[in-house]
Amino acid sequence: MHAQEYSTNNKAAIKAYESGNALVKARQFDQAEAAYRKAIEKDARFAEAYYKIGVIHQLFERPSMYPAFAEAIRLLPNDKRFAPAYPLMLHKEMSEGKYAEAETLAQQFLRFGSKDEAANRLMRKTIADVAYARKGMLQPLNYQSRPLPAPINQFFVQYFPVLTADGKQLIFTARAQERSDENMYRSYWNGSQWSAPESLSGNINTPNNEGSCSISGDGKVLVFTACEDPNKENYGKCDLYVSLKEGDTWSKPVNMGPGVNTAAWESHPTLSADGKTLFFVSNRGGGKGGNDIWMSRMDENGDWGKAVNVSALNTPEDEVAPFLHANGRVLYFASKGYPGYGGFDLYAADWENEQWGEVRNLGYPINTHEDQIGLFITADGQKGYYSVERFEGRRIVSSVLHELDVPEEVRPSIKTNYVRGMVYNAKTKEKLAARIELIDINNNQRQALVSSDAQTGEYLIVLNAGAEYALQVRKEGFTFKSLPFNYVLEDNPQPLEMDIPLDPIEAGTVFVLENIFFETGKYALQDKSKAALDELVKFMQQNPALRGEISGHTDNVGTAEANQALSINRAKAVYEYLINAGIAAERLRFQGYGATKPAADNSTEAGRAKNRRIEFTIL
Known part of the structure; x- marks a missing residue:
């Protein structure tokens, strides 16, 4: 390479630089970096040397690559040779909320006329996101959050919180120490505070990784992710498993089967309140690209049907961490593919007239330049739960569970609550496992199906405002009940306690x-x-x-x-x-x-x- 092809004419600098290139080919990276730094000592404006130092640090995923790339770009902002560094620098600037710097980088890159269409899309999206973020930040939501108090947040990291419909049981994933495996923990609300978290021991937690879970509204169906567990049937690296609770005992987890799991990665499950509909994330083929949201329904035999891609919501970018609200009508999820504030933002879409409505960003400051991924909103729409994570480079150093007062603009439009109680034999008082269906009587469509607990007779079923229902209770050998609930004019339904006696057929x-x-x-x-x-x-x-x-x-x-x-x-x-x-x-x-x-x-x-x-x- 001739001297006139460099940004310097200093022969000593060029000699050191070319020595560094030879050392890179020999994979002697420390010596190569020393040579590039020697070149910079000879000429502090030698942009190519800064760039090569950045490339070496990129190989080892060192955050120190960013200052080196930044200096190369500052010295030669119109040099196409540095184009590979632009997406990396763009991610850094956006993740730090440096919108002006990110916008400048994107505009510079687009002037290169690159044939890398993926990079061009990223640059155009960044420019659009910066404009979106600036506008959104002028209209902040009334948003307040706080860490959950002790005894919650006692682990190294904790994340992906979920609650039962009555808000009395919290389950989350945690790692006790930095290098320990993931496990699931639960805590109970006693009316004034959360109990000390306890491991879901027995059939759920093992010495391997279990986490990223969802629980049905009544707390009886648990779906979770387990990865590379030699003691479980599996189809891929990470599969979804289901366990059923009877009394206070969880059944042995069962793989959800080929309708849900593949040889690809499956995780981030969310269940409908009755435990019969599942959304989850997979990177399998046949989707829009990257990680997509998929959906499966349980049939009348209890088998999970073949999952379908939720194409109306997915983008060519990643969608993760879906959460189906208890009303079954709104899906919250994180995405990089829609207009936002940078990285992963939280979005929502409503299920109306058998189709998904427009995807909406949850707004600032729920969403910021940082990644926002997991959000759970209670059945009544008042409280939200999520984790606030802090990273050093790619290493997570902290993750704390927070509670927020959900802004009115973000709350589900369909209000929801529940009916709970016990089913029992009217003559003997024996507790019964009964089939309980919620039917919208104006269209004769089933809205939910649950079973009462065989040991305790307990049941819980979610009802949405704005409809008239029949609660059909059936048990072999007994008369049935069809209980009326008129919520047509009910704007804010309240929890109901209702025990249900069934008469033996005689x-x-x-x-x-x-x-x-x-x-x-x-x-x-x-x-x-x-x-x-x-x-x-x-x-x-x-x-x-x-x-x-x-x-x-x-x-x-x-x-x-x-x-x-x-x-x-x-x-x-x-x-x-x-x-x-x-x-x-x-x-x-x-x-x-x-x-x-x-x-x-x-x-x-x-x-x-x-x-x-x-x-x-x-x-």
């Missing part, structure tokens, strides 16, 4: 058929009665030897003759629905009793409403 048992609707003074069934009527059909089909009487009852408003006619016609309408659904007529009879068998005092509207009912008597 002659003489009488139970009310809730969620059967008629217009006042009429006997034509309203469409929203279909959910409860279909449940009655299933009940008859599953108990083929059962016979019963359908009886109609009214309040005492009106004449006895009118009430008698109305009650028998309403009972007949239900009878005919069952016959039309294929139930044999000889198994059923119908009768009307007017106001002669009140279930409550007719002196109040609440009592009269209770008296207007359809009952089923087992014969």
